[in-house]
Amino acid sequence: MASITNRVLIIAALVLALIGWVVALAGVARANDLCNDATYNHRTTHCSNGLRYDWWGVWFTFFLIIVILVMAVMGIMDSWVSTLQAFCAACLSVTMIDASNWIGIGDGSSSGSDYKSAADAATAGFIICSIALMLLIVFIGLGPAGVCVKINVSGGTNKTAPEIKTPAAPAKAAECA
Secondary structure, eight states: OEEEOHHHHHHHHHHHHHHHHHHHHHHHHHHHHHHHHHTTTSSHHHHHHHTHHHHHHHHHHHHHHHHHHHHHHHTOOGGGHHHHHHHHHHHHHHHHHHHHHHTTTTTTSOTTOHHHHHHHHHHHHHHHHHHHHHHHHHHHHTGGGOEEEOOOOOOOTTOOSOOOOOOSSOOOHHHHO
């Protein structure tokens, strides 16, 4: 019998989200630095203001990941399911817009340019975050039940394949443990 609890699925999705966050942070930060270098630091806030929505997406994702991670580790997510799903949906829309904005940026420059690499990193990071947030919405919605997989293998002499039995009613989390 195998059991995958909801907490494990959520933490796996959070790890994926953190990976995406690091990649998006690196891409946006590098693009911001390159923009500052191009303006010769005359107006260092000009580039940050231009990337304001992207920075919002990076930090909104980070703080949401941290809050969900703390709640998952402490086991207090059950009473916050709807709220967390709403925040994940809002963050998902931000990361999807950010990914859409970064696609194709830097295509007009040479293929090996730093700005194209920064734009590609930001795009990849926001796409990974979007995928992780979609998974989080589903996994948080599973509630305490998680995914319960029960497999019974019988050792009969005339059977060549394992027999898989599924329960008629949905299994409770306590039955999987």
